[in-house]
Amino acid sequence: MKTRVFSGMQPSGNLHIGNYLGALRNWVRIQHDYECIFCIVDLHAITLYQDPAELRAKIEEIAALYLAAGIDPKACAIMVQSAVPAHAELAWMLTCVTPVGWLERMTQYKAKGAKQESVSDGLLQYPVLMAADILLYQAGIVPVGEDQAQHLELTRDIAQRFNSLYGDTFVVPGTSLPAVGARVMGLDDPTQKMSKSAGAAGHAVALLDSPDKIRKTIIRATTDSNPAVDFETAGAGVLNLLTIYQAFAGTSDEEMKARFTGMRYGELKKQVTDMVVASLGPFQQRYREITGDPGYLREVLTEGAGRVAPIANDTVGLVKERMGLFR
Numbered sequence: 001m002k003t004r005v006f007s008g009m010q011p012s013g014n015l016h017i018g019n020y021l022g023a024l025r026n027w028v029r030i031q032h033d034y035e036c037i038f039c040i041v042d043l044h045a046i047t048l049y050q051d052p053a054e055l056r057a058k059i060e061e062i063a064a065l066y067l068a069a070g071i072d073p074k075a076c077a078i079m080v081q082s083a084v085p086a087h088a089e090l091a092w093m094l095t096c097v098t099p100v101g102w103l104e105r106m107t108q109y110k111a112k113g114a115k116q117e118s119v120s121d122g123l124l125q126y127p128v129l130m131a132a133d134i135l136l137y138q139a140g141i142v143p144v145g146e147d148q149a150q151h152l153e154l155t156r157d158i159a160q161r162f163n164s165l166y167g168d169t170f171v172v173p174g175t176s177l178p179a180v181g182a183r184v185m186g187l188d189d190p191t192q193k194m195s196k197s198a199g200a201a202g203h204a205v206a207l208l209d210s211p212d213k214i215r216k217t218i219i220r221a222t223t224d225s226n227p228a229v230d231f232e233t234a235g236a237g238v239l240n241l242l243t244i245y246q247a248f249a250g251t252s253d254e255e256m257k258a259r260f261t262g263m264r265y266g267e268l269k270k271q272v273t274d275m276v277v278a279s280l281g282p283f284q285q286r287y288r289e290i291t292g293d294p295g296y297l298r299e300v301l302t303e304g305a306g307r308v309a310p311i312a313n314d315t316v317g318l319v320k321e322r323m324g325l326f327r
Contacts, residue, residue, distance in 0.1 A: 002033070002034050002035040003034050003035065003140040003141055004034065004035045004036075004037065004137055004138060004139045004140055004141075005030065005034040005035065005036045005037070005139060005140070005141045005142070005143065006036075006037045006039065006133065006134050006137050006139035006142055006173075007023070007027065007036075007037075007038060007039070007142060007143050007144065008038060008039030008040060008041040008081070008133065009023070009040065009041065009062060010040075010041050010042075010044050010045045011040050011041075011042050011045050011055060011058035011059045011061070011062045012045045012048075012050060012055075012058060012196070012197070013195075013196030013197045014196055014204070014206040014207070014208070015062065015065050015196060015206065015207050016184075016194055016196055016204040016205055016206050016207060017184060017194070017204070017205045017206075017207065017244065017276065017280075018182075018183075018184035018185075018193065018194035018195075018204065019196065019207070020069060020207055020283075021182040021184055021244070021247045021248070022145060022182055022183060022184060023143065023145070024065070024066070024069040024071075025069065025070075026143060027066075027069070027071055027076075027143070028069055028070040028071055030143075031071060031072060031075050031076050032072075032075055034141065036075070036076040036077070037076065037077045037079065037137055037139070037308055038066055038071060038076055038077070038078050038079075039079055039080070039081050039133065040059055040062045040063060040066075040078075040079070040080045040081065041081045041130075041133065042055065042059055042080055042081050042082050043081045043082050043087060043088065043129060044081070044126060044129060044130070045058075046122070047120060047122040047123045047126050048120075048123075059080055060291075060294070060297055061291075063078060063080075063297055063300065063301055064287055064290045064291050064297060065207060065208075065287060066078055067286070067290050067297075067300065068283050068284075068286040068287040068290055069283065073300045073303065073304065076304075077304040077305075077307045077308045078300055078301065078304040079301060079304035079305045079307075079308055080301055080304075080305065081133065083301065083302075083305040084136075084305055084308060084309050084312050086136055086309070086312035086313055086315070086316045087129070087132055087133055087136060087312070088129075088132075089316050090132040090135065090136050090312075090315065090316055090319060091125070091128055091129040091131075091132035093316075093319055093320075093323060093325075094128050094131055094132050094135070094158055094162065095125060095128050097158065097161055097162050097165060098128050098131075098158055098161075100124075102154060102157065103124050103125070103127060103128070103154075104124070106126075106127055106150060106151065106154065107150060108126075108127075108147070108150070108151070109123060109124060109126070109127075126151075127151040127154050127155070128158070130148075130151050130152075130155065131151075131154060131155040131158045131159070134152075134155050134173055135155065135158070135159055135170045135171070135173075135315070136311075136312045136315050136316070137308065137311050137312065137315070138170065138171040138311070138315065139171065139173050140171055140173060140174060141173065141174055142155075142173045142174075145183075145193070146183075146193075147193065152173070155173060156172050156173065159171070159172045159173070160172060162319075166319075166322040166323060167322055169318060169319060169322050182243055182244075182246075182247035183243070184240065184243065184244060184247070185236065185240045185243075186198065186203045186204065187202055187203060187204065187205070187217060187218065187220070187221040187222065187237075187240070188200055188202045188203045188220070188221070188222060189203070189222065190222055190235075190236035190237040190239070190240040191236055201217075202217055202220045202221070204217075205217050205218065205276060207280065207283065207284075207287075208284060208287065209280075211277045214273060214276055214277055214280070215273050215277070218241075218269050218272055218273045218276065219269050219273070221237060221240075221241060221269060222235075222236075222237035223235065223237045223238050223241070223265045223268075224236075224237060224238050226238070227264065227265075228262050228263055228264045228265065229242070229260045229261055229262060229263045229264075229265075229268060230261070230262075231257055231260075231261060238265070238268070241268060241269065241272050242256060242260060242268075244272055244275075244276065245260075245271065245272045245275050248275050248276060248279040249275055
């Protein structure tokens, strides 16, 4: 029996090359080796206000990007979080066994809360909902980036606390996977991971950007004070550009050094641009074909939710039984 994998992305902001190289491409690699559920976590998105029409459009956009990246809906379940009510139901039951202090220690909650005049309870409960997403499907492996590692550790704590209170109920998930995606940093600030929530121009290359926009973004990318590429002293910005090229091209470290050592930054940026544009071309073409048939997209999402709902409902039923709730 294959180990179950669960992961997802929010339908907010624009998915970028960091999301592709760091996550989506890895999902494609593992999809036949595990029982994979890839979710569009729209309930997480509404912890901050979303325009309803834009949110609906983004949900379909993310689904189409999953498919364009190469995720096979026959091999995996592609589904929308809110289409399976058990996510919210389990989240409430887990909230009741989660100490508030655990949630207040979450660094993402503190960072996002500091930027707002008023913080919603949804933002505080965000990691409990994430725990529910994972534990609902008894996922053994959850591929997440470093920014979500603390939330995954909380998921493990919640599962262990519930199991100790009510008996062995949840699989305690791990994080290890054989393949690791590239870590892509912001083009404007290479000390920060590329983020789809950062709105600054020049920060990221979105997966649906035109070749002209990609060129303009990369040409403005931060480099360093050296006149040309020196692998021994290269700054974070130069290393980030090289990482992007290498991740798309699949070249070895030796090939990278032979190709780029001594190359001036103007030519480096041109070559990175050409590589990104060439790599995203087929991806964007597949996206256009998929979105040209909205019926197919809805069929994939409906089928995906239908496939996982029995697993989710079985888990909720077991949790209700363990907690003594009426069934």
